[in-house]
Amino acid sequence: MKKVLALVLTVVMVLSFAACSKPAAEEPAAEGTATEAAAGLYDGTPLADHKDEIKVAVIRNLGADEHTAQFLAGTVEEGTSLKFKVDTFTTDGNNAKFEDIFNQVLIGGYEGVVVSHGQDNAQELIQQAVAQGMKVVTFDTTADVEGVTKTAQDDFSLAKLSLDALVNANEGKTPKIIKMWIAGFPPMERRETVYKEYLEAGKIEEVAVVGEVGDFSNVAGLNADAIGSLLTRYPEGEIDAIWASWDAFATGAFTALNENNRNEIKIFGVDVSNADLQMIQAENSPWIMTAAADAKLVGTINMRLLAMKIAGEETPASYEIPATTINQADMAGDTTVETLADVYDTWGKSDSFDEEWMQILRSK
Secondary structure, eight states, X not given: OHHHHHHHXXXXXXXXXXXXXXXXXXXXXXXXXXXXXXXXXXXXXXXXXXXXXXXXXXXXXXXXXXXXXXXXXXXXXHHHHTTXXXXXXXXXXXXHHHHHHHHHHHTTTOSEEEEESOOTTHHHHHXXXXXXXXXXXXXXXXXXXXXXXXXXXXXXXXXXXXXXXXXXHTTTSOOEEEEEOOSSOHHHHHHHHHHHHHHHTTSOEEEEEEOOOTTSSSHHHHHHHHHHHHHTTSOTTSOOEEEESSHHHHHHHHHHHHHXXXXXXXXXXXXXXXXXXXXXXXXXXXXXXXXXXXXXXXXXXXXXXXHHHHTTOOOOSEEEEOOEEEEGGGOOSSOOTTTHXXXXXXXXXXXXXXXXXXXXXXXX
């Protein structure tokens, strides 16, 4: 019995030694590595020199609301269709968190970054990115760096469309309004420029101004309370409309008007989401109009511009995404952001910066 056990142990040891001594060349190669998958991926395009998958980042310094989700979906879907690896980050309007994430991106091996709603500390961080060779596109960001394309919604048109609708709905008199607005954000500042023109021209009469953001976690709730408080001071007939320069403000106004049975006051807003559309289409809704650009399309166009930069192609210094007027009267009761394209030809579609070589990548 001892001889048999000794023989078995000897065989096991020999087999183990043979396995450990197997030449590396005979070991099966790992399948599906990033380099292998990307090799030749960009052939036939200006990106042909890239043998590894291209990594890009998207940093959004706002909360994770529906508008943010749409914007990020646009960047991810377009970037993925172009065979990029897209990582997204939201930093909740917290500049310290934004800086921390940006610094991680700077050392993360990314070739480009889309920066959305960067504030005062964005300038220096973007300059660092450009200095180390990264390509950068910004959206609604406080920064002016050479070589960076700045994009924005056409905020002047957004404000004009919504204010024109407000004035036209009160034809024959100067409407008394509550303005919902807050300083310190580039899109708000641009919309305010148009608002002041209407105010100074006597087209509207300002009764009160409210606008609170807090930590971005409950913007609608904060502003519902603010509007509710105002309504106790202004009885029926003293306010004609609310101009909400941001849809998060408009949702707060909608709640306050419903809770206080003050639906005679009409809301004219800026920006849109599916939650907004449900409110606009609700029975006896006071929210009758909003002006908006498709957030997903904004993300798509920003990613196309970033791809062009990575490919070494010329891009404009700035670009504005056009606005669409969205009227309650045009809704079918079940209209969503995704089906707005069936209602308005200007929604969700753009050939801007959609290069022929991008079509090649999408076909692979």
